[in-house]
Amino acid sequence: MEHMLDRQLKMGAKVYPYNDPEYPARLRQCPDHPLLLFGLGRLPLNAKRVLAVVGTRSATAYGRQITEQLIRELAPLNVVVLSGLAIGIDGHAHEAAVRHRLPTIAVLGHGLGRIYPHQHRHLAECMLEDGGLLSEFTFDTPPEHENFPKRNRIVAGMADAVVVVEAGRDGGALITASLAN
Secondary structure: OHHHHHHHHHOOOEEEEOOOOOOOHHHHOOOOOOOEEEEEEOOOOOOOOEEEEEOOOOOOHHHHHHHHHHHHHHHHHOOEEEEOOOOOHHHHHHHHHHHOOOOEEEEOOOOOOOOOOHHHHHHHHHHOOOEEEEEOOOOOOOOOOOHHHHHHHHHHHHOOEEEEOOOOOOOHHHHHHHHHO
């Protein structure tokens, strides 16, 4: 474990233990909060307004349009946009936030040592400017199926509100909404 922490710190990651004042206060209120979080970037973890925007990987043109409109209209309120960096609505929410100069945080279902999906590598780099990446998983943890519901509980726990733009019947977006409820 010490080796993993050293690697994360060398790449510029910050470790947020549960008792750290920078640990997300909203998440601390959840009974299943992680004891440690690892972050990269300029993470406004305790911003005044945090909105999770989630949805299906199979986003429609309408879903992408609604996501863009939502983020554009929220831009004057300086809301932090939170999502999971997945293909589809999550990625569109992060892209729109970057375009409209809103801070955006991706909660990852894997360690900070990789970007999944790899198509979002450039997006993730752009997000580090004003926002960044957050994970409860150690550096080399791969993106395994069982990690994503764990990620969703962090998204729900950190947000003031969760907006589901589009979702399949069994999708992670509905898991996130259920957790937030």
